[in-house]
Amino acid sequence: MRNGTVITEFILLGFPVIQGLQTPLFIAIFLTYILTLAGNGLIIALVWAEPRLQIPMYFFLCNLSFLEIWYTTTVIPKLLETFVVARTVICMSCCRLQAFFHFFVGTTEFLILTIMSFDRYLAICKPLRHPTIMTSKLCLQLALSSWVVGFTIVFCQTMLLIQLPFCGNNVINHFYCDVGPSLKAACIDTSILELLGVIATVLVIPGSLLFNMISYIYILSAILRIPSATGHQKTFSTCASHLTVVSLLYGAVLFMYLRPTAHSSFKINKVVSVLNTILTPLLNPFIYTIRNKEVKGALRKAMTCPKTGHAK
Numbered sequence: 001m002r003n004g005t006v007i008t009e010f011i012l013l014g015f016p017v018i019q020g021l022q023t024p025l026f027i028a029i030f031l032t033y034i035l036t037l038a039g040n041g042l043i044i045a046l047v048w049a050e051p052r053l054q055i056p057m058y059f060f061l062c063n064l065s066f067l068e069i070w071y072t073t074t075v076i077p078k079l080l081e082t083f084v085v086a087r088t089v090i091c092m093s094c095c096r097l098q099a100f101f102h103f104f105v106g107t108t109e110f111l112i113l114t115i116m117s118f119d120r121y122l123a124i125c126k127p128l129r130h131p132t133i134m135t136s137k138l139c140l141q142l143a144l145s146s147w148v149v150g151f152t153i154v155f156c157q158t159m160l161l162i163q164l165p166f167c168g169n170n171v172i173n174h175f176y177c178d179v180g181p182s183l184k185a186a187c188i189d190t191s192i193l194e195l196l197g198v199i200a201t202v203l204v205i206p207g208s209l210l211f212n213m214i215s216y217i218y219i220l221s222a223i224l225r226i227p228s229a230t231g232h233q234k235t236f237s238t239c240a241s242h243l244t245v246v247s248l249l250y251g252a253v254l255f256m257y258l259r260p261t262a263h264s265s266f267k268i269n270k271v272v273s274v275l276n277t278i279l280t281p282l283l284n285p286f287i288y289t290i291r292n293k294e295v296k297g298a299l300r301k302a303m304t305c306p307k308t309g310h311a312k
Contacts, residue, residue: 007166007185009091014082014175026083032278033076039285040065050298056134060116061288063143067109068281074102075277079175095177100158107204108150113246114208115142117215120239125222153200160193209250241288252276
């Protein structure tokens with residue numbers, strides 16, 4: 001155990017090398033955050049208001065949009081604070097809460113995306129059985145299971161994290177309370193907790209990615225068996241949005257956590273983390289609406305209904 005003063009708060013370093021750009025970055029990220037809340041909130045409102053969208057795919061999309069709202073909310077407010085104050089301080093309890101909710105929501109998001117790929121597999125490969133398998137009850141059970149599993153995985157590690165005494169350097173080289181940088185301030189050996197974190201990361205990220213890949217291998221095989229090119233395009237369009245989101249999310253996370261040079265280029269990881277925290281949640285509503293006729297139809301209906309009622 002190391003000697004030192006017991007830490008009661010952390011200092012978030014943020015991005016100290018961007019002197020002079022704090023104001024434009026603050027405005028850009030703040031507007032992006034507002035658009036993210038509005039876009040994902042609109043998706044949830046449309047699905048719940050339009051009966052035609054109340055099917056398994058859009059039910060899971062609502063879960064994903066809700067998760068995206070909270071995923072950004074756990075990080076962006078504190079990130080904005082790093083641009084306006086010289087010394088961003090976060091208390092020990094707040095740091096643990098932020099880390100817990102950030103990783104809990106992120107883990108659940110991977111599980112929801114995996115369930116969405118399974119739903120697309122059933123809809124394309126087993127279209128006749130899809131309505132009888134993906135019932136409302138099963139959809140609710142799958143979504144609830146994702147939330148429970150995500151909570152359990154992160155909660156168990158958080159309980160171990162709470163037991164650690166901190167007495168080292170209290171400066172975290174990040175814009176939020178990431179577990180890895182904060183463990184460097186622990187007074188005792190954290191190898192067991194780090195090992196558990198690696199195991200959980202491998203189970204959640206590569207494990208769910210493998211399931212997604214298997215689902216899409218079957219989906220692509222089924223699409224290639226369709227004789228007409230029009231059938232190829234029409235069938236693939238039903239899962240193109242989900243595949244795009246999966247590619248963006250897993251690409252960024254694998255780059256940050258599972259590449260060999262992750263420790264030697266942490267500055268790059270911080271930039272990628274910003275894009276993963278801000279850009280992906282912002283793009284999701286656009287990705288799911290640009291190529292989706294049902295969502296665009298519901299949006300047009302929501303925009304024209306008030307005008308029609310006013311004309312009457």
